[in-house]
């Protein structure tokens with residue numbers, strides 16, 4: 001069963017095509033990370049997944065049920081979209097009590113357990129309007145989790161959190177998935193999302209430009225061996241003669257992209273020493289995630 005599926009989902013705001021024919025499938029137990037720059041269309045997509053805005057075209061299926069006015073599985077969905085809304089003059093506990101009653105929950109231990117889980121204990125009686133952005137986000141997450149939903153739809157869930165909070169949310173999501181939940185979350189930071197998502201969708205200008213697993217992401221990062229000697233043009237000729245893929249970069253260093261050279265850089269060092277081009281420096285360079293992300297969105301087909 002697919003927990004979430006969209007078919008050619010499209011939304012236009014005047015001249016802006018905010019979401020352009022997006023089809024995605026999310027399986028149970030996945031943490032699907034939806035990644036895009038500001039304005040890429042993430043929030044619009046999540047709002048359509050929640051029925052908060054109506055698509056111009058396409059369909060959404062949650063738990064294989066088509067989203068419509070008759071959709072009846074909202075109790076299985078938890079969400080956090082943009083800055084979480086809370087009753088500003090109610091405390092953290094009171095805010096959660098409102099949602100507890102609206103959801104007709106019957107487990108009085110649930111609220112203290114969540115306050116504990118989201119490390120909101122110190123602020124339990126603080127009015128929502130006086131919380132920091134990070135703690136408002138924690139309260140938003142607590143509300144999303146209150147009814148123990150099977151599917152969580154989270155728009156930028158780490159917004160406003162400090163590095164420790166980001167790690168805690170990551171661990172929390174992993175724990176929820178271990179208990180059987182499925183998560184769909186958006187972010188504009190690949191480095192962050194790559195740490196938690198099992199699969200990634202990259203969105204740019206409303207279009208899904210790439211989908212890949214975390215493993216595929218690691219394999220697709222560019223890697224090269226950077227070498228410098230006292231005579232780089234001479235070393236380049238030597239290595240080319242031996243059949244290596246090598247070039248001089250803008251800094252006049254040797255860049256070797258052969259997989260064999262990357263696996264065994266010591267062989268390159270040995271060859272260069274034998275031919276009289278002793279390396280002064282030799283290191284492996286790996287593309288970072290942000291560079292990868294920018295490369296993918298810039299190289300996309302028109």
Ligand SMILES: Nc1ncnc2c1ncn2[C@@H]1O[C@H](COP(=O)(O)OP(=O)(O)OP(=O)(O)O)[C@@H](O)[C@H]1O
Nearest residue numbers: 013016018036037038039040041042043044045188
């Ligand atoms: N209600 C609206 N009216 C007009 N344009 C809108 C509306 N909502 C979104 N847009 C436009 O649609 C595009 C996608 O916006 P969206 O908020 O979905 O992007 P996003 O990826 O969530 O960005 P961010 O990370 O900044 O929230 C943007 O160009 C935005 O200006």
